[in-house]
Amino acid sequence: MTTVHLDEITPEAMAVIEARRRAPPIAGPARSRRSGDLSVPCALIQGVPARIDPDAAAAFMRENGFDPEIPYPGSGVKWPCICRTCGKLVEPRYATVKRGIGCRVCAGQAVDPAEAADLMRRRGLEPDGPFPGSVKPWKYTCVARGHTDTTTYHSVKSQGAGCRKCGQERNAAAQRLDRAEADAVMRAAGFEPTAPYVSSRAPRACICQTCKEAVHRSHDNIKQGFGCPVCARHATSERQRGVPRPGVNDWRRIMPEAAERVMRAARLEPQEPFTDSAAPWRCLCLDCGRKSKPSHHSVSSKNSRCRYCARNMPTEALVYVMEHPHMNAVKVGVCGLRPGDPRRRTRILVRRGRWRLVWQLQRDVETAYRIEAEVLRHLRDEQGLAPFLTPELMPYGGYTETFDADLITVTVLRRLVERAAVHKKSPAGR
Template sequence: MSSPRYNDVVNKGTGVCSKTCRSRKIAAKLTRDGAKAGAVMLEWGWDPLEDYPGAGKQWSSRCIHCGAIKPKKLAHVQKGRGGCTNCAGRDVTDESARRLMRDADLEPLVDYPGSLQPWLCRCVRCDHVGTPTYAKVRTRGHQCWSCRSEKIADALRLDSEEAIASMLEKALDPLVPYPGSTELPWKARCMKCEAVLDPGPTLHNIRGAQGGCATCAERGINPAKPGYLYLVSHDGHQALKWGIANIEQRLAQHVSQDWELVARWNFDLTRDAWAFERQIKSWVRGQGIPKALTADQMKYGGHTETAYLADISLQLVQKYIEFLTGRSPEPPQEA
C-alpha cells in the first residue's frame, strides 16, 4: 500500500509508489558492477580479496604497497578516506612499539598499553624506572626523568658561594664543601632544630618549594631519598589503596584512619617507587575500575589511588605489584 500525492505523480514524475519502488530505483542507481568496483579499488591502491559485497559493506582488500589486509568500504575509498593506516605508520604492534622504545634506550617492562598511556620502562642509560608514553618517545626521542634531571642540574650548576647562600636562605648550615652538583646530597645542620641532615638535601630541592629539613617539614616526598610503596585496606570503606612515601608518618596517618597495612616494598630511591605507583594506577583504571573514595573521605589525601574490593581483589593487586617489582616471576590473572 502507498499514498502518493497527485501533484507528485503529474508534475514531478516520481511515480505512484514512494516506498518499495522508489527504494529499488535508488538501489539500482547505486549498484555497481563487480569489475568496475574492483577497478576503482585498484586505482586507489587496494587489491580486493573477495567478490564485491555491495555498497556500504566492508570489503576485505590488500594494500598494494605494504601488503596489509584491511576491511575497506568502496564509498570511503572513492572519497579519499580509504588510506592505508599501516603505510601511514598508525598501526602499532607490541613488537614494533618495543623496537622503537629500545632504539630510544628504553627497555619496556610490561606489554604495550597504547600510544598515549604510561608505559613502565627502564632507562638503559641510567637504569631509572619511569613511565614515558610511546607517542612522546616517537615524537621527541629518549624520555627519562632521571636523565632530564641531570641535564637540568648541569644547566643550573652554581659556584660554591651561590650554593652556600641558597642553603643559608633555607636555614641550613653546610657542614662539608659544596659537592658540585645540584642533584647530590649535601650534609648540613638545620639552624631551626639543630638536626644534622646526613645524607642532606640536594640543592635542586632546596632551591625549589620542598624546603630542606625533613624534621621541620610537615609533609612532602623527596624523590632522591629511599622510600617505599605500600598497599593498605579499609574494612569500613571496603576499599584498598596503594601509595608511596619516604617517611613513616605517612603510614601512621592511614593507620589512624582505620586503614590496615597489607604489604610494603622498599626502594633505594622514592622516584622509582613513584614509577611503579603510576603503573599500578594505569593497570587498575585500564580495566574500567574507578576510584573508590572522594577527597572528603581521605583526611590525609590519596583518594585517586583507591579501588573498591568488590571491583578488584586485594590479592590480585598484591600479586601484580610483586610481579612488577620482580618479587614474583609470574604475572597475575586479570580481574
C-alpha cells in the first residue's frame, strides 16, 4: 500500500473509490483514513485495468486454437474448450493462454484417461480402476496369466513396460540352466551330483571325487571357485601338522623342531611329539614345574603361557555339569571364578548357547582341572566316547567336552564328577 494525496488520484480511480465506499463492507485488510490522506492501492494510482470483454476473450481463444464450450468464466478459471490440434476436451485458463501456454495434451503434459486405458490394454494389462495420474500406481490384471500388480502409465508409455511378474518369469527362464549343463559343471569341478538341479543358489547334494565324502555345493559356489569343504579341512590339518604337500604352500609347513623352539621360548618343555598346531600339547612349565596342555597356535599367536603361572589365574573354580535338551547333549567343564566377573563361562553357555546348568562344584583351580581331566580320561579312554557336537554348533568353545546324552546321562556324568572329587591325586600328574 502507498499513501498519496487526494489531488494526485485520477478521476477514474476516484470513481472506483466512491463505488467501493457505497458497497457493503467485506472481509479484508482495514483501510485507514488520516487527515486529508487515504490509503489507495498502487494499481488505482496507475489506472484501473478495463474488464475483459467475454467476446474478445472467446475470439482470443479461437485465435490460439481453442473452441470454447461455455461462455467466458474468468481469467484464472478453467475454461472447457476443444483443442483444434488434438481434438480433445481440455480446460486451459485464459490467463495461461495469454502468457503463451498452449494445449497440455499436445505438449504431453496431460493424459486422456480413455487413451491411457487403451494403451494399457494394448500391452496386455486390464486396468482395475480409474486413471490415477501419469506417475501414480495403477492397479491392473495381466490378461495372459492373471497376475495382479501395479504399474504407472509413465513406465508403460515411455519404457514399454508390461506385466512385471511375467517379465520376471521370462528372465528367470532365460537364465535357468538345464540339468545336463548343471551336471556338466559339477563334474568338471570334481563332484558327482546325487540330487536334481533346482536353482543356481540352492545347495545340491553331491559326492566329492577326491575324498569320496557327501557334501552340498550350489552351482554359484562352484562358479565362484569354491571346492570341497572336507578336502579343505584335511589340507588345513595336514599343513598345520607339517605334512609335506609337494608344490603347494611349502613355506606354510610347521616343522616339529620349529614348534618345539616356540614352546621352549615360552618356558614350556614339550613332553610328547608335535602333532597339530591347534591340538593340545602336553608340556612341563619350567617355572612352576606343573604340566598343562597349551596348543602351539595359542602360544605362537596369542602369547599364551602356563595356565598356572598366568597373572590373571583365579584361585577358585567351578566344575560344572550341563545339558542341552534340544541337541541331546551333556557337557562337563571348568569355570574360573575371577574377581569382578565370576561364572562368566557358565553365563555365556546358558544365555547364548541355551545350555542348562544342572550341577556345579566349587574347588581350587588345580583340583577343578584335575577333576575335569579324570572325568574326560574315563569317558574317552575307558568308555571310548568321542566329542558329540562340532565347532560350528559350539561357537563359544568347549565342543570337545560334550557327549551324547543317549550314551551317558547327566546323572551318570554328575556321579563321575563327584567320584573324581573324592579321589586324591597329585596335580602334577595331569
